Amino acid sequence: MQIHVVQRGQTLYGIARLYQTSVQSIAAANELPDPSRLVVGQALVIPITGSYHWVQPGESLFSIARIYGTSANELARINNISAAAPLQAGMRLYIPPRPKPTIDVFLYVEPRDPISETMVNEVRDRASDLTYLAMFSYEVRRDGSMTTPPIGNLPDIARAAGAMNAMVISNIEEFQFSADLARAIFTNEAAQNQLFGNAIQIANEVGYEDIHFDFELMHPEDRELYNTFLRRARDRFHAAGLTLSNAVAPKSSDVMTGIYGAHDYETIGELVDFTALMTYEWGFTYSDPQAVSPIGPVRDVVEYAVSVIPRNKILLGQNLYGYDWQAPYPPAGGPPARVVSPQQAIELALRENAQIEYDPQAQAPFFRYIDNAGRQHEVWFEDARSIQAKFNLIKQFNLRGIMYWKLGLSFPQNWLLLRDNFNIRKRE
Numbered sequence: 001m002q003i004h005v006v007q008r009g010q011t012l013y014g015i016a017r018l019y020q021t022s023v024q025s026i027a028a029a030n031e032l033p034d035p036s037r038l039v040v041g042q043a044l045v046i047p048i049t050g051s052y053h054w055v056q057p058g059e060s061l062f063s064i065a066r067i068y069g070t071s072a073n074e075l076a077r078i079n080n081i082s083a084a085a086p087l088q089a090g091m092r093l094y095i096p097p098r099p100k101p102t103i104d105v106f107l108y109v110e111p112r113d114p115i116s117e118t119m120v121n122e123v124r125d126r127a128s129d130l131t132y133l134a135m136f137s138y139e140v141r142r143d144g145s146m147t148t149p150p151i152g153n154l155p156d157i158a159r160a161a162g163a164m165n166a167m168v169i170s171n172i173e174e175f176q177f178s179a180d181l182a183r184a185i186f187t188n189e190a191a192q193n194q195l196f197g198n199a200i201q202i203a204n205e206v207g208y209e210d211i212h213f214d215f216e217l218m219h220p221e222d223r224e225l226y227n228t229f230l231r232r233a234r235d236r237f238h239a240a241g242l243t244l245s246n247a248v249a250p251k252s253s254d255v256m257t258g259i260y261g262a263h264d265y266e267t268i269g270e271l272v273d274f275t276a277l278m279t280y281e282w283g284f285t286y287s288d289p290q291a292v293s294p295i296g297p298v299r300d301v302v303e304y305a306v307s308v309i310p311r312n313k314i315l316l317g318q319n320l321y322g323y324d325w326q327a328p329y330p331p332a333g334g335p336p337a338r339v340v341s342p343q344q345a346i347e348l349a350l351r352e353n354a355q356i357e358y359d360p361q362a363q364a365p366f367f368r369y370i371d372n373a374g375r376q377h378e379v380w381f382e383d384a385r386s387i388q389a390k391f392n393l394i395k396q397f398n399l400r401g402i403m404y405w406k407l408g409l410s411f412p413q414n415w416l417l418l419r420d421n422f423n424i425r426k427r428e
Contacts, residue, residue: 001420002046003384005358006038019046031343031412039349041356043365043384045413055091068095102423103394104131104401106276106315108168110408111135113150122407123154127161129415131401131425134212137170138202142184144194148202155206162426166245167208169199170215177217186225196236203242209427210273211237213246220261227264230271243273247317247403250279252300254308269309276403277301280319285337286330289378291364292319295389302397315403316394320411322381324348326371329378343410345381356383363389384413391421401425 004015012035016023027035029047038044053064061072061083068075076083079093107130111119127133133154138146146169155165171182185191199211213233218226234244248268249260268275279298283290298316305314322345323337330336340348345367349356352369359366366380394402402418418424 001417002048002051003388003417004044004046005385006040006042006044008040010038012036012038015044015046019048019052021046021048029412029416031410033347033350037350039346039354039356041358041365041367042346042349043356043413045384045416047416050094050096053093053095055087055089055093057089059087059089061087064093069098070095100421100423101395101398102425103399104274104315104425105129105418105422106132106134106166106401106403108134108136108404108406109154110137110406111150111152111154115150115152115154119408120152120154120157123157124161126407126415127158127163129418129424130158130161130163131427132164132166132210133158134166134168134210135208136406137168137172137214138199139170139172140181140185140195142181142188142191144185144188144191144198146195146198146202151206155208159207159427164209164427165207166210166212167199167203167206168212168214169195170213171218177215179217179219179222182215182218183222183225186222186229192229192232196233200236200240200242203240208242210243210245212276213244215246215262216249217259218262220257220259223256223262223264226262227267227271230268234271245272245274245276247276247278250277250281250297250301250317252297252304254304265305266308269313272313274313274315274400275309276315277305277317278405279317280405283323283337283380285323285339287337288329288331289323289325289337289366289380291359291362291366291380291386292322292382293317293386293390294359294362294364295386295393296361298390299393302393302399306397306399311398312400314397314399315401316390316399317403317405318387318390319382320404320406320409320414322379324377324379327376327378339409340379340381341409341411342382342414343412345379348379358385382411382414384417387411387414388417388421391417395421 012023065072173181237244248263280293283292325337328334354367354369356367364386365383
């Protein structure tokens with residue numbers, strides 16, 4: 001699989017010729033709305049076996065081989081050149097497919113009543129790429145009972161595709177995460193027993209194999225209460241043949257204050273079967289325009305996580321969306337940013353005749369445009385380059401896998417590159 005960034009004046013026909021493939025295959029892989037119109041700076045996934053590397057000034061076979069995890073002699077053999085010959089800048093080298101690690105893929109789905117046919121089809125399309133389909137969410141009440149999301153036949157679709165189903169339990173109350181609700185459960189053993197019993201019963205009825213706690217924005221002083229809660233949950237769920245997982249806030253050190261303080265990485269790593277790092281939302285609805293998951297801060301979280309949690313328990317969190325901010329930006333009193341899928345971002349750039357730029361530090365694409373009312377907009381989103389940077393991080397740190405928030409935001413390039421980079425672990 002090749003990632004190609006569209007340059008000014010390029011056409012899909014010319015790009016297809018460059019990689020010895022067809023216009024139709026590139027258009028279909030990227031779900032291009034209009035193959036005759038490309039956006040300058042747009043990243044395309046080229047569905048070919050292996051990839052190509054264009055030699056940059058100063059590069060050698062040895063340095064290129066290190067990038068791709070192979071040897072200089074092997075690259076020379078494959079490309080029918082001498083290993084001792086100097087490389088010319090601009091020379092094209094073929095890079096064969098490499099062995100793929102096997103990972104878990106955990107995808108949240110948030111069904112609404114009634115469940116749309118579109119969502120059913122999306123689950124059906126993506127289930128083969130999943131280890132877990134996670135139903136968001138069963139909202140716990142203060143007495144330990146829960147509200148139940150509409151799930152329809154989504155668990156059956158996942159199961160038929162060899163994916164496991166996960167039951168997500170959240171501390172959402174009145175449409176937002178509630179620290180007081182979490183504390184009410186943590187300090188009431190009878191409510192906990194009710195919650196655990198209800199969860200096990202529902203898991204048996206529906207066929208959930210993992211119970212996943214997404215408790216967020218808790219009181220930092222409830223850190224030990226949450227640990228005790230998870231310990232009791234683990235004992236009950238394991239006895240019932242179920243696994244326990246959770247989601248944790250993105251921390252680069254053991255901060256014990258603020259909205260992330262209640263998540264104790266080291267203890268959580270001991271208690272749960274696996275945990276998902278929520279490594280996104282640096283750019284968010286009420287922030288200044290910026291990357292949602294910039295690679296530097298994401299790496300900082302991963303480096304801390306692997307220092308206290310076993311790597312085979314860590315899922316890297318990944319957003320399947322971006323934001324369109326309108327000036328004046330939210331911190332200055334402007335409107336909240338609008339969520340856009342990667343596919344919608346490309347369509348917007350095409351419509352506004354905007355050139356897509358790429359921030360090498362954040363490793364994320366963005367563009368600016370002015371709307372019909374003369375207002376400045378800035379859009380940050382995900383593309384093939386930014387998601388490949390996250391896949392490389394998973395490989396570098398040998399993590400268990402990836403968690404996605406959430407189904408319903410179109411990003412076809414992600415799924416192509418996911419399959420190209422990894423084998424997906426399926427239920428046994």
